[in-house]
Amino acid sequence: MLRIGILTSGGDCQALNAAMRGVVKGIYSRCDDVEIYGFQEGYKGLIYSNFKMLTSRDFSGILTVGGTILGTSRQPFKLMRVPDENGLDKVEAMKHTYHKLNLNCLVILGGNGTHKTANLLREEGLNVITLPKTIDNDLWGTDMTFGFQSAVDIATDTIDKIHTTATSHNRVFIIEIMGHKVGWVALHAAIAGGADIVLLPEIPYDMDVIVDAINRRKESGKRFTIIAAAEGAVSKKDAKLSKKELKEKQAKRKYPSVAYELAEKVQKRTDQEVRIAVPGHTQRGGSPCPYDRVLSTRLGSAAAEAILDGNYGNMVAIKNDKIVLVPLAEVAGKLKYVDPHSDIIKEAKLTGISFGDK
Ligand code: F6P
Secondary structure, eight states: OEEEEEEEOSSOOTTHHHHHHHHHHHHHHHOSOEEEEEETTTHHHHHTTOEEEEOGGGGTTOTTOOSOTTOOOOOOGGGTTSOOTTOOOHHHHHHHHHHHTTOSEEEEEEOHHHHHHHHHHHHTTOOEEEEEBOTTOOBTTOSOOBTHHHHHHHHHHHHHHHHHHHHHHTOEEEEEESOSSOOHHHHHHHHHHTOSEEEBTTBOBOHHHHHHHHHHHHHTTOOOEEEEEETTOOBHHHHTSOHHHHHHHHHHOSSSSHHHHHHHHHHHHSSSOEEEEOOGGGGGOSSOOHHHHHHHHHHHHHHHHHHHHTOOSEEEEEETTEEEEEEHHHHTTOBOOOOTTSHHHHHHHHTTOBOSOO
């Protein structure tokens, strides 16, 4: 008898269900004697022993369904060692649930924070296999996370749609794209959507350069400008602040988010009308794109194989189109940033996209 616990943790994204379906189908193709415990709302379900017994039927018909059939929640890693309001030790509680149910392993689908906790559980002696989910594509150790391509499709579609209005009205449009720490979605959507300026957390911007790019477009007869700004886009000046100082400054700012701040600055310094579009959580919503369905199915079925072979303590990743196992100890706590000196940035710059840096 194989007893598998499964949970989805952190922000949702497309293809979580597709990935779980891949795991379960892969397991059942080699083993019938299985019990699946689906923990509700991420680590919360494991902490408070809140689970549903699932069968292969529960994972049927969900390949194209967005969200997660298990529900999810954010349980910050830094609070895992802090007892809950009733004094419960969360780590001990998770271990207790695991042992009480006599699980052989836990399959955990999540992003960066989730991986830190998954690694902690591994260190505490639990058998853990993880799958890389996040629209941000910022998990170290994998070329790609599922959710990313679907989010890029949606962000690109927003840019495409805004393009027509921007052109009709000769406006500057600022489209705010998800990504507080890394700018992968903004970068890809900006290239795919033909944005004129893209602002990433990894490449601090200079307002003079942005204004200059807008004015140069106008002088050349192009009276509209599309700016794709990642949520975490930061000015050169602010980039010099410490993490704490920047957080304090942002907490005090009068704007709800970066797009509003940029809009005010652009409005003051150009004579063009400025508008904002914030696609927000639409970027995590709806059905996964075909690429994500394929990727998550491959990762899920490879996870099944790792479980059946007893290869625990790993994240199932994709590298150079090969599915590989990466030790959790290597993954936990590292982010995969956009490299400002990488080929994709150079190529984007050659096509005339400004990154607001020079
Ligand atoms: O990590 C995924 C992500 O969508 C980020 O891109 C975004 O900044 C954040 O989550 C939003 O989080 P929440 O859903 O908690 O508002």
